[in-house]
Amino acid sequence: MSILVVGSVAYDGIKSPAGSVDRCLGGAATYFSLAASYFTQVRIVAVVGEDFSKQDEDILRSHKVDTRGIEHTKGKSFFWRGEYGENLNEAKTLETQLNVFQSFNPQVPAEYLDSDYLFLANIDPVLQGDVRRQMDGRVKLVGGDTMNYWITDPNHRQNLLETLKGVDVLLINDTEAKLLAGETSVPRAVQKVLRMGPRALVIKHGEYGATVFFKEDEFGGGRHPFRAPALPMDEVRDPTGAGDSFAGGFMGYVASQKKLDRETFKRAMFYGGVMGSFAVERFGTERLQSLTREEIDARYQVFRELTHIG
């Protein structure tokens, strides 16, 4: 079934201990779309500037991503430049040019209105809420992401809390979960966030994988959270987009399944980790562009061997 994603399509400049690129295709919606495209049909709502190249749009199209919702407008595309130190867990942002994103007013094209799934990538919660409302009553499941900036700024926070009421599955990291809940312990934070709206909460632990927690009685019921690993990787070249690729694998797999139960979510956690692990092997979206479903399923098996007994 089809999934609609709203978020950034952008250019990135990236430096890591493994090398650097001055400018490459990036943006949360781009990583998400490419990762999800191996599982289901993806539609993007985003905005780009006059510098956005046909070749880059063709990369998305070659993965059957519907780009009709990408608005082309005057000015330059969103640009982000960052650097990773020896500890690859966190990027140091060197430059952020919002450019055309500054006046982004996302409109869901009529052709997208029958989308079954929706993912609100990390953008202003007001815009996330707008798109959510445009899809009201139509979608089966809404996933969402956010970041520290929207969580901690008092005005944005109010908007975020409003938007979270319409998000079924929130995907954030440990730090974001603690900040959002105002708690120092993740288990306590989980309980608070699950009272803010989301029926499931995926907490990403970077190199240690991710855990999904459920509101009781949701998605078939059951008491337990589920933890998926990350791969112990020798060769992380560029961590950019790992979280968005996780979300793409996770939501893409969910959208490809008939049943929205806990077993589906468990496998989705693995596919999320798998797509994240591919994304970081090369700079930008390079690795995500050239995968096969066979490679993806082979790595899924590696994740299984890494965690399963007997």
Place this chain on the structure above:
Amino acid sequence: MSILVVGSVAYDGIKSPAGSVDRCLGGAATYFSLAASYFTQVRIVAVVGEDFSKQDEDILRSHKVDTRGIEHTKGKSFFWRGEYGENLNEAKTLETQLNVFQSFNPQVPAEYLDSDYLFLANIDPVLQGDVRRQMDGRVKLVGGDTMNYWITDPNHRQNLLETLKGVDVLLINDTEAKLLAGETSVPRAVQKVLRMGPRALVIKHGEYGATVFFKEDEFGGGRHPFRAPALPMDEVRDPTGAGDSFAGGFMGYVASQKKLDRETFKRAMFYGGVMGSFAVERFGTERLQSLTREEIDARYQVFRELTHIG
């Protein structure tokens, strides 16, 4: 089969956000022994002072731990006092009195020489090496632990590297692994440490569980590491001894099995995590004193549900 542990039997003063105790039974060998006692017969080599109470020795004896190797000597027992902040991951040491440990010269009693397994808890690598030599040619598998102090101090480091040559399974945390290898990345550190002697390396990730890495062709062969989770716990009251309890569950389970293959190690990783998760629920060794094998196996199932698909 029986397992011999050499390490500290001590008293601890502990403060955490959940409360405090002025003085309770502690020490790496104590936590290890109690955790391992649910799986196999344990023998301790340690030293205590005149303040060591009969009641505390009876706690060990009631778990069928052989305490004949605990040397009683003039002076006071090893004493440690520490405090945990809101982030329970690391203790701030407020006081360390080595006392009788200062002149500890571990002697393996003749009755212990037929032990099948040996665990070298975190003490001076010279003493670890001494005990290792006393058991030469007898034991089937040697486990070991160490800490930053022995790793980074140039003199101790030399002794540690010598001792590591005789350790089959080393259990340390991420930071210790990176320090030991002089690497900033865990996967690279793993490869280096596996060239120092150990045939298997268990890296503990605190709240994120632990991963075991194998030297190729060892323990039945196979390419993949194995990752066990930790429980997302609401109620960590006192993290003291979590690592030693992990080691006790891990080595105790291994010692209870006939085959030293990778499936045994996988289950041992789970039992390690299980015993660590019990240890932190109460202050000191309280929770480890009162467990049943049924409770342990029930939590093993929880770990399984947390990680296994289908």
